[in-house]
Amino acid sequence: QSALTQPRSVSGSPGQSVTISCTGTSSDVDAYNSVSWYQQHPGRAPKAIIYDVTERPSGVPDRFSVSKSGNTASLTISGLQAEDEADYYCSSYAGTYPVIFGGGTKLTVL
Amino acid sequence: QVQLVQSGAEVKKPGASVKVSCKASGYAFTGHYIHWVRQAPGQGLEWVGWINPNSGGTDYAQKFQGWVTMTRDTSITTAFLEVKRLSSDDTAVYYCGRLSGSYIDYWGQGTLVSVSS
Numbered sequence A: 001q002s003a004l005t006q007p008r009s010v011s012g013s014p015g016q017s018v019t020i021s022c023t024g025t026s027s028d029v030d031a032y033n034s035v036s037w038y039q040q041h042p043g044r045a046p047k048a049i050i051y052d053v054t055e056r057p058s059g060v061p062d063r064f065s066v067s068k069s070g071n072t073a074s075l076t077i078s079g080l081q082a083e084d085e086a087d088y089y090c091s092s093y094a095g096t097y098p099v100i101f102g103g104g105t106k107l108t109v110l
Numbered sequence B: 001q002v003q004l005v006q007s008g009a010e011v012k013k014p015g016a017s018v019k020v021s022c023k024a025s026g027y028a029f030t031g032h033y034i035h036w037v038r039q040a041p042g043q044g045l046e047w048v049g050w051i052n053p054n055s056g057g058t059d060y061a062q063k064f065q066g067w068v069t070m071t072r073d074t075s076i077t078t079a080f081l082e083v084k085r086l087s088s089d090d091t092a093v094y095y096c097g098r099l100s101g102s103y104i105d106y107w108g109q110g111t112l113v114s115v116s117s
Helices: none
Strands: A009-012 A018-023 A036-040 A047-050 A064-069 A072-077 A086-094 A097-101 A105-109 B003-006 B010-012 B018-025 B034-039 B045-051 B058-060 B068-073 B078-083 B092-100 B103-107 B111-115
Touching: A009 A018, A018 A086, A018 A105, A036 B103, A047 A064, A047 B103, A072 A086, A097 B034, A097 B045, B003 B092, B003 B103, B010 B018, B018 B092, B018 B111, B034 B068, B045 B068, B045 B092, B058 B068, B078 B092
Parallel strands: A009 A105, B010 B111
Antiparallel strands: A018 A072, A036 A047, A036 A086, A064 A072, A086 A097, A086 A105, B003 B018, B018 B078, B034 B045, B034 B092, B045 B058, B068 B078, B092 B103, B092 B111
């Protein structure tokens, strides 16, 4: 099972919006509404920011939103803040292969 | 509050085995699958497998089948990951995480396993 495809890096200035794409296949992202996103700061464990494609865990601001079209899910972070600088990983359920991750995207806040 | 507390860092020689523990507290241990995910230095997240603490059933990623074993001890609400025949490629931070529905909502702090001769 191949990893989901994410851009290696994205950047934006404070207050701007950035979008991170996550492309899978008809066997994972397109097949299930079980895409989740994780934020990871250096030296820290990942933290879930989105689950079931568009749901946000308690405490996650609505600046984080997701859309999905076919086999691609896209995370948009609006009103960029310095603390958003981190690595972001998408993940999807994939049937017989329960969990696959994207390769990760490094977000730099300029 | 929900907590997953992992055992400390390990240094092992190639060919050895390592067993990492993940102590759960603050919730019904048998009510949520535990996933294990590893992250090699400077690399992304890699799913290793999961264990159902209620039944002890497991599912491993294909590349890990045959050389990782996940177990649990419900009396001490702890899950374990054993990796055998370690090589330098296994140097990574190993995380446990609690599955809630379709995503991992709580993570352990991670355990660094270093493999070096």
